[in-house]
């Protein structure tokens with residue numbers, strides 16, 4: 612397994628080692644020790660999620676407010692998505708910047724999205740099954756969002772806007788400039 616810090620170094624890409632043989636394959640999909648070694652701090656996941664979507668579905672950009680902020684370890688079980696993490700930590704040197712990575716069932720690549728980031732993905736394949744671990748429980752009252760098409764973010768979702776399908780909620784999320792002090796950067800991602 613390789614863990615590769617991205618352009619925003621708190622966001623880590625994980626390239627698992629796939630052991631193929633005549634029967635099929637085996638892969639270690641999560642190693643707490645390796646992840647914590649790469650991050651330099653402990654992570655304790657408490658909830659697993661899965662969603663299924665068709666091509667063009669865009670889920671995001673979402674986050675939960677502290678103290679219910681969630682770090683996420685995301686992967687694709689079937690299909691392919693473009694996965695995006697946006698730094699929304701006030702005071703961060705990379706505030707408003709994002710990491711965008713293609714994740715697919717073939718490569719089994721994963722992305723660790725720390726607390727203090729808004730997260731979303733768009734489905735590039737006919738359908739996609741998306742699975743992820745979070746380190747804080749779902750808290751509907753703390754659930755917030757950010758406009759996927761905020762010009763200040765400059766995210767290229769790879770599909771034309773007319774092919775995108777979003778929930779009513781995601782069609783009217785606030786702009787980055789309207790977020791206020793959701794997260795304050797403290798040199799890390801533990802808020």
Ligand SMILES: Cc1cn([C@H]2C[C@H](O)[C@@H](COP(=O)(O)OP(=O)(O)O[C@H]3O[C@H](C)C(=O)[C@H](O)[C@H]3O)O2)c(=O)[nH]c1=O
Pocket residue numbers: 660662670671673674683730731732749778
């Ligand atoms: C997130 C969540 C949702 N729900 C319920 C609430 C709704 O009745 C239904 C769909 O929720 P929502 O439309 O918020 O689902 P997504 O648009 O896939 O939201 C997720 O999308 C992006 C990619 C994220 O990073 C977050 O994990 C999460 O916000 O599932 C739950 O019961 N538990 C949960 O943890």
